[in-house]
Amino acid sequence: MNVSPASPRWHTLVATVENKPGVLARVAGLFSRRGFNIHSLAVAPTNDERFSRITFTVDIEGTPLDQVVKQLDKLINVVDITELNPAHSVERELMLITVETGESRKELMEIVDDYRAYVLSDGDDSMMMSWSARPARLDELEERLRPFGIVELQRTGRVALPSLDD
Amino acid sequence: MFSAGSFHPLHLRPRSWNSRLMSTNPTNGGEALVRALECEGVEVMFGLPGGAILPVYDPIIDSSIRHVLVRHEQGAGHMAEGYAHATGKPGVCMVTSGPAATNVVTPLADAMLDSVPMVCITGQVPLAAIGTDAFQECDTTGITMAVTKHNFLVTDPQDIPRIIHEAFHIATTGRPGPVLVDIPKDIVDPVNPRSAMTWYEPDSVPMELPGYHPQTDGDPALIQEAAELIAHAERPVLYVGGGILKARAAEPLLELAELLAIPVVTTLMARGAFPDSHELCLGMPGMHGNYTAVTAMQRADLLVSLGARFDDRVTGRLDGFAPDAKIIHVDIDPAELGKVRQYNVGIQGDCKVVIEGLVDITKKLGPGAQADRSAWRSTVSGWQEKFPLTYEQSLPGDKLKPQFVMEQLRDGNPDDTILCSGVGQHQMHASQFWRFDHPYTWINSGGLGTMGFSIPAAIGAKAGMPDRRVWAVDGDGNFQMTAQELVTATVEDIPIKVALFNNSYLGMVRQWQEMFYDERFSEVHLSDHVPDYVKWAESMGAVGIRVESPEEVAPAIAKANEINDRSVVIEFVTDARENVFPMVPAGATNSDVVVDPSQQHLLDGTGGDS
Numbered sequence: 001m002n003v004s005p006a007s008p009r010w011h012t013l014v015a016t017v018e019n020k021p022g023v024l025a026r027v028a029g030l031f032s033r034r035g036f037n038i039h040s041l042a043v044a045p046t047n048d049e050r051f052s053r054i055t056f057t058v059d060i061e062g063t064p065l066d067q068v069v070k071q072l073d074k075l076i077n078v079v080d081i082t083e084l085n086p087a088h089s090v091e092r093e094l095m096l097i098t099v100e101t102g103e104s105r106k107e108l109m110e111i112v113d114d115y116r117a118y119v120l121s122d123g124d125d126s127m128m129m130s131w132s133a134r135p136a137r138l139d140e141l142e143e144r145l146r147p148f149g150i151v152e153l154q155r156t157g158r159v160a161l162p163s164l165d166d
Numbered sequence: 167m168f169s170a171g172s173f174h175p176l177h178l179r180p181r182s183w184n185s186r187l188m189s190t191n192p193t194n195g196g197e198a199l200v201r202a203l204e205c206e207g208v209e210v211m212f213g214l215p216g217g218a219i220l221p222v223y224d225p226i227i228d229s230s231i232r233h234v235l236v237r238h239e240q241g242a243g244h245m246a247e248g249y250a251h252a253t254g255k256p257g258v259c260m261v262t263s264g265p266a267a268t269n270v271v272t273p274l275a276d277a278m279l280d281s282v283p284m285v286c287i288t289g290q291v292p293l294a295a296i297g298t299d300a301f302q303e304c305d306t307t308g309i310t311m312a313v314t315k316h317n318f319l320v321t322d323p324q325d326i327p328r329i330i331h332e333a334f335h336i337a338t339t340g341r342p343g344p345v346l347v348d349i350p351k352d353i354v355d356p357v358n359p360r361s362a363m364t365w366y367e368p369d370s371v372p373m374e375l376p377g378y379h380p381q382t383d384g385d386p387a388l389i390q391e392a393a394e395l396i397a398h399a400e401r402p403v404l405y406v407g408g409g410i411l412k413a414r415a416a417e418p419l420l421e422l423a424e425l426l427a428i429p430v431v432t433t434l435m436a437r438g439a440f441p442d443s444h445e446l447c448l449g450m451p452g453m454h455g456n457y458t459a460v461t462a463m464q465r466a467d468l469l470v471s472l473g474a475r476f477d478d479r480v481t482g483r484l485d486g487f488a489p490d491a492k493i494i495h496v497d498i499d500p501a502e503l504g505k506v507r508q509y510n511v512g513i514q515g516d517c518k519v520v521i522e523g524l525v526d527i528t529k530k531l532g533p534g535a536q537a538d539r540s541a542w543r544s545t546v547s548g549w550q551e552k553f554p555l556t557y558e559q560s561l562p563g564d565k566l567k568p569q570f571v572m573e574q575l576r577d578g579n580p581d582d583t584i585l586c587s588g589v590g591q592h593q594m595h596a597s598q599f600w601r602f603d604h605p606y607t608w609i610n611s612g613g614l615g616t617m618g619f620s621i622p623a624a625i626g627a628k629a630g631m632p633d634r635r636v637w638a639v640d641g642d643g644n645f646q647m648t649a650q651e652l653v654t655a656t657v658e659d660i661p662i663k664v665a666l667f668n669n670s671y672l673g674m675v676r677q678w679q680e681m682f683y684d685e686r687f688s689e690v691h692l693s694d695h696v697p698d699y700v701k702w703a704e705s706m707g708a709v710g711i712r713v714e715s716p717e718e719v720a721p722a723i724a725k726a727n728e729i730n731d732r733s734v735v736i737e738f739v740t741d742a743r744e745n746v747f748p749m750v751p752a753g754a755t756n757s758d759v760v761v762d763p764s765q766q767h768l769l770d771g772t773g774g775d776s
Contacts, residue, residue, distance in 0.1 A: 018377065022319070026311055033312050050376075063504060070501035076316040076336060079377040 010039070011065055012091065012160050015054045015072060015081040019045050023077045027054060030075060036060060036068050040093075040135075040157035051079060055159045084160050091160040094132040096120070097142070100149035101127050108148060115141055126151050191365040195323030196221040196354035199287070200229045202330035202368045208258050210234060210249060210629050212242040216262025217302055219289030221355040234629060234658050239266045241622040241651040243273020247282045248626025251609040252584055252634075254414065256337050257626060260287040264302030267348075268309065272616060274344045275313040279613025280435060281412055283342035285333050286314075292352035293321060293360070306348045315343030323353040323363040331368035332375055340380025341499040342412055382498065384515030384523060392470070392494045392511045393527035397535045399468035399492075401542045402428045405451070405480075408435030408612070409473015409497060415518035416440065416605040419472065422525050426536065429546055431459040433474055435612040438602035448546065449555075452480040453750045454594040457553035457761055460748065462546050464756045466491045473497060473517045476506035477613070486755025496520045555598050556762050557744070560716060565741040568592060568667050571719055572599040575637065575665055578723040582607060584636045586624040588644030589615045591673040594746045596639045618647030624662040625655050635663070635727070642668040642692060642699075649702065655733045656707030663726050664708075664735040669742035670694045677745045682752075703735035711736045 017023050024043060031038050040057040058068060065083070073081050084091075101108060101123075108127060112119060117131035131141055135158050142153070192198040199222055203211070212234045215223040226233050236242040239261045246257025257277075261270055267288045277284045291300040307319045316336050318329050326349075333345040352358045396402060410419055416439050423430050423446050430440045431451040440447050451459040463469060469491045474480070481487040484506065495502070495509040496517055503512035513520055528536075557569040572595045581603045587593040587610040602608050609627055611619040624638035645666050655662055667673075676690040703710030709729055713722045713736055726734040747762040761769065 022307065022311075025308065029311055063508075067501065067505060074499070074501055076375060076378050 010086075011058050011061060012084045012086065012089065012158065013056045013058065013069065013072070013081060014084055014160060015056070016046070016051050016079045017054055017075075018077040018079065019050055019052045020077060023052070024054070026075050026077060027072065030071055031068070034067065034071060036064065042157040042159045053159075055157070057158055084162060088163050088165065089160050090163045091134055091158045092132050093135045093138055093158040094130065094156045095138045095142070095153065096128060096130050096155075097145060097153045098126050098128040098151040099145050100151060101125055102148070104148055108145075111141075111144055115144075117141070192225075193363070193365070194354065194356040194361040195320075195326050195349070195363055196356060196361065197225045198323060198326045198363055198365060199330065199349065199354060200225040200231070201365070202327040203258065204230055205327070205368050206330060206334045207255070211258040211260055212236055212245040212249075212626065212629075213260035213287075214239055214242060214262070214266065216266055216289065218263035218291055218351045219260065219266075219287070219349075220262075221351060221361075222260065222287070222289070222349070232629075233260075234625075234654065234660070236622070236654050237650045238648070239269035240272055240618070241625075241648055241654065243270040243284075243286065244276070244616075244619050244622035244648070245626030245629065245651075246284050246286070247273060247277050247280075247619075248586060248609055248623030249630040250277075250282050250284055250626075251623070252606060252627035253630040254606070255630070256283040256285055256334055258285050258287070262289040262302065263291055263306065264304045266302075267304055267306040271310060271313060272614075274310055274346065276611050276614040276616045276619065277344035278313050278315065280611065281342050281408060282344065283337040284344040285330075285337050286344060286346045288346060288348045290319070290348045290350040292358075293350045294352070296350065306346070310346050313344070314346050315341075317346040317348065319348045320350070320353065323361050326353075326363065327366055327368040328371050328373065332373050335373060336375070336378060340378075340382075341409075341497075380498065381500075381514055382516035382519055384496065384513045384520040386523065388511055388513045389520060389523040390527055392496075392513060393524050393531065395468065395492065395494060395511060396426060396428075396470060396524070396528070397531055398537055400537045400539060401466050402426075402468040402470060402539070403448075403462050403466040403491075404428050404430040404440075405433075405463065405469045405471045405474050406430055406436045406439055407433045407472065407474025408439075409517050410436055410439040411473075411605055413473060413498070413517035413519075414605075415473075415516075415521055418518055418521040418525060420444075422521050422528070425525060425528055427539065427543070428470070429462055429543070431455070431463060432602075433477070433480055433612075434597055434610065436474070437597055437600075437608040438605045441603040442601045443603050448550070450597050452477075453482065453752075454598070454746050454748065455480075456555050456598065457748050457759060457765075458546060458549040460750065460756050460759050461549055463488050463491070465545075468492045468494065470494045471496065472521065475502050481506065482750045482756040482758075483753060486757060488756075552768055553748075553761055553765055556764060557747075558764060560741065565669075566714070566716060566719065566738050568595050568669070568738070568740045568744055569599055570716060571665070571667065571738045571740065572596055572639070574719045575639070575723055576600045578720055578727065579635060579637065582634065584609065584624075584627050584631060584634050586610065586620045586627060586636065586638045588620040588638075588640045589617045589674075590641045590644065591669075591677065591744075591746050592639050592641045592644075592667040594674075595667075598746075617641075617644045620644060621648050621655075621662070621664065622651045624664075625651055625658075625660050628655075628660045628662050629658075632660075638662055638664045640664055640666050641673060642666065642670065643672045645699070646692075646697070650706070652703065652706040652708050652733055652735070661730060661733045663733065664703075665723075666699055666735055666737045667740050668699060668737050669740045669744075671742045673742065674746070676742065680745065681749075699735060699737040703733075703737075706733075708733035708735050710734075712739065713737065714739045
């Protein structure tokens with residue numbers, strides 16, 4: 001079940017785009033019309049409000065990956081696009097998850113402590129937690145919580161930046 | 167013309183009555199748009215007014231730009247394309263919102279696939295009405311996103327001069343292509359305060375295109391590597407595509423080919439980029455290319471691709487295409503490098519710059535550095551002798567052979583004639599049997615394969631090159647799609663000549679059904695009786711001539727060439743049984759090229775190699 005972000009099948013692309021209406025549609029439309037699938041997508045403005053950063057995960061490599069990068073780079077509103085080397089980048093993803101508490105509140109709290117997650121909202125029979133980590137670790141926590149009964153779950157899609165270790 | 171004090175008919179009102187004098191600077195978005203187009207050097211534009219674009223058509227009256235009023239917006243788009251193909255300058259069209267915008271989608275897609283520089287202005291409903299399903303509203307930028315190099319929705323009249331400048335810059339630089347500018351009515355309508363703006367020259371402010379930096383200089387190290395790879399090749403072919411014409415690189419190409427004495431194939435988009443009459447020219451490769459061009463690529467040990475993109479119509483089945491060839495791929499669009507076929511040397515750059523670099527290095531290497539290619543040249547010329555383009559002459563009582571008509575058309579016209587084509591058998595016959603000795607004399611829809619392209623494209627070409635003779639070759643299926651633009655040609659005094667190949671069929675589809683569907687002809691027969699093309703031509707103000715026998719062909723062409731004050735349509739009644747050969751069947755490799763039935767016995771088991 002666990003998908004390692006370091007697996008060669010998955011590639012993380014980071015694009016700096018103009019922060020203008022319609023830019024996300026251009027990017028998403030290019031993927032669909034050239035027959036590529038976006039596995040995960042996160043987009044938000046950068047510290048410079050003229051630009052947004054989009055982080056994609058795609059499950060292609062070789063020629064199709066090369067094509068996606070080049071075709072995205074051709075979009076006028078895409079300022080820059082790079083593929084992040086998994087060995088030299090840091091990835092994080094945020095998950096919000098609501099789980100049935102039932103008789104297991106104590107057990108759940110142990111998991112929360114164990115993973116250093118946060119309880120955001122606590123109801124009579126369910127609890128909402130947040131956790132940010134490497135995507136593979138989120139998969140792990142999701143599996144740990146599944147037996148309790150997952151009511152709702154939302155993940156943001158991964159964001160990534162080059163690491164400073166080289 | 168009229169005495170002082172008399173009333174002034176509206177169209178004769180003195181200019182002082184008009185608030186928009188050319189000498190004053192624009193004060194609203196509509197005037198600014200027209201002035202910005204003038205500043206970009208636009209001399210001719212093609213269009214048709216309507217609700218949302220109405221305010222822009224008022225300043226058009228006072229503009230130096232010639233506006234050609236079309237009969238259908240698709241015609242405006244193809245005219246802009248034909249103009250661009252013939253002149254090298256960006257074609258401009260302007261239409262209103264909604265259905266007019268959707269009618270230009272086809273020409274935009276056509277221009278996208280053939281890399282034609284074009285700027286299309288569309289009207290849009292007022293800003294406040296966008297998204298409300300207003301009358302004649304459609305999401306023009308959304309719809310055209312996939313068929314334009316870029317598009318803009320302008321929301322502030324103050325941005326108009328800058329965005330128009332950006333649109334022309336994007337359309338004409340890098341790999342050229344169509345750019346659409348969508349303009350809401352309220353920001354161009356002088357009665358709306360939202361249209362107010364302060365004029366500035368379009369190129370007086372910086373462009374806001376942080377993500378657009380087309381690269382034209384090829385990497386010198388790669389050019390050196392390419393020149394050395396060429397020097398060692400024993401069976402090289404220069405594979406020349408439309409990018410040569412876009413880069414205006416026909417002259418350096420000729421120098422390179424002669425310097426190296428390497429044979430040249432010119433793709434459908436590149437006909438004329440290298441002279442057909444040159445001994446090194448092998449003509450068109452691909453699905454309906456001639457045997458020598460197809461087979462030379464197949465047997466080559468090196469393909470030097472210059473502004474070509476390994477289109478499926480050239481390569482046939484990819485895994486069997488040019489199996490022994492190393493690849494040098496030169497293209498201004500980096501995404502073309504390696505898209506279809508992996509390269510050994512890939513050079514991103516303008517073809518002209520890169521070819522000039524190759525010429526320099528080749529000269530430095532000296533003639534002694536080049537491999538011996540005499541065996542290759544004699545093999546190639548052996549194929550040329552054995553498998554020339556051919557067809558069987560008609561027997562008495564037969565309908566006209568389209569190849570015969572095309573040869574007569576070629577021989578009856580000067581070699582700088584501009585030939586425009588529709589899509590289908592007549593297009594292939596034109597590419598095969600015309601002799602293209604000059605660049606920018608062949609205009610057709612290559613990538614998208616748009617039926618109905620030729621008549622509006624010919625009008626656009628003639629508008630841009632009024633002193634040149636412009637012929638449109640067309641099929642009867644094509645003609646019925648866009649013939650109404652001959653009305654435009656008449657009214658706007660842009661006379662063209664049309665050679666209509668009427669075989670009463672959708673001929674290319676018929677050919678496929680004959681060859682690959684056991685002669686089960688489905689929905690390809692148009693009509694033997696209607697329309698009457700001569701009457702139709704005459705009703706549109708053109709001269710109509712019907713030709714049915716071989717001896718009438720040349721005189722009819724000569725007669726058409728004597729008529730210069732109006733358009734001429736010659737209907738050639740041709741033989742529907744005539745197919746286009748050679749042909750590489752879909753799904754086959756280029757080694758399985760099918761030649762004319764009269765030559766088929768010359769192919770031995772090894773594909774006719776000598």
